[in-house]
Amino acid sequence: MSNVFKGTVAALALLAAAPAAFATDKVTMQIDGAAVPFYAPLYAGVEQGFFADQDIEVEFIYAGASDILTNIAAGNVQFGFPNGDAVVAAVANGLPVKVVHTTYQRGIGALLAKADSGIETYADLKGKTVAVSSLGSPNYLQLQVGLKKAGLTLDDIKLEVVSTGAIVQALQSDQVDAIVFSELRKYNLEGAGVPVTMILSNDFLPSFGNVVVTSDKLLASDPDLVKRFTNAVTASYEWVIDGHVADALDISFEKYTPTWIDQKALLTTAFENSFVASVWQSDLTKEKGLGAADMDAWQANADTLKEYGVIDVAPKATDFVVDPSDIGK
Structure with a gap:
């Protein structure tokens, strides 16, 4: 062969x-x-x-x-x-x-507030300034549902719309009292030395x-x-x-x-x-x-x-x- x-x-x-x-x-x-x-x-x-x-x-x-x-x-x-x-x-x-x-x-949406803010539940948002990244975001819906379950409405808070790139800084610099955004930002804030309180949106709104x-x-x-x-x-x-x-x-x-x-x-x-x-x-x-x-x-x-x-x-x-x-x- x-x-x-x-x-x-x-x-x-x-x-x-x-x-x-x-x-x-x-x-x-x-x-x-x-x-x-x-x-x-x-x-x-x-x-x-x-x-x-x-x-x-x-x-x-x-x-x-x-x-x-x-x-x-x-x-x-x-x-x-x-x-x-x-x-x-x-x-x-x-x-x-x-x-x-x-x-x-x-879902990974969450309410974030500084640990010394006194905000531990959605009921504590009454009279506070709260930010979302847009009125069309899932986080805006989460905010509405969370407020309703606490017996509040959007009229009970001061709502701010802050861009995705600036919303964490807005909380960190006390421009707002709380943000409804991603729970992952908790780690950014804590890494920068800012202790936070977190309420997971999924606890009251399956997503x-x-x-x-x-x-x-x-x-x-x-x-x-x-x-x-x-x-x-x-x-x-x-x-x-x-x-x-x-x-x-x-x-x-x-x-x-x-x-x-x-x-x-x-x-x-x-x-x-x-x-x-x-x-x-x-x-x-x-x-x-x-x-x-x-x-x-x-x-x-x-x-x-x-x-x-x-x-x-x-x-x-x-x-x-x-x-x-x-x-x-």
Whole structure:
């Protein structure tokens, strides 16, 4: 047998032994906002091979939540990672999208006030100056619901609208008495030596942060791809939860978010005390696995959005939310 022939046979044998290389699905995931370390589990999922293990090659791109959902519905991208409130609004407006992995088991909105302000409950806001980043933000709704449950209304406070980039500084410099924003800013403030009181909005208004979304069409036509994608997402977050917060952040800094590296200590605290502790995990995920869907909480969120005029009709949670364990059944 000639060397040329032997080489040809060997090459053909290698090709026959590795058909999976030709079966990799290339997909795009559009993420809410911009590349930031808070998405480190997804970045780590790529670099650690969890998506490759599912025969998936994923590209991350970024946009606002409403654009993501429009692109999902139109089939321009296969998967999205918007916030839950935006998904409910999109479904209420007729967009054919499905939540297939409730990655953030709760929202991360919170009321923040200086610890020496005397503000410990929403009832303590009477007569105080409170800031939100916009009147269209989920935090504005959270403020209204929190006040109502305390027997107050917006008329009982002085409301200020302060831009996202300035709202934390407004609290720190005593321009306002409290802000309704992200609980993650607690770590920024405490890192700057400002002790704060925090009231989580999710304690009285069930909501969700980032969740994995796909289109009705893709879920129906290729449930296997959707299942494998959610498996990869779950594996990525499980790896971070299982003692790899620092490793995931290092991956993010090195390849995706280099300008954040000087905030590693603060981010590590935020990941361990919020994300790992209670955002990505819940009693439900302990029973059913990461990404599990709490249908009652989803329905409560949709009903509240309708009650406060954010949407005209509250969609049924079971019509647009799918538990990962049910995909493909």
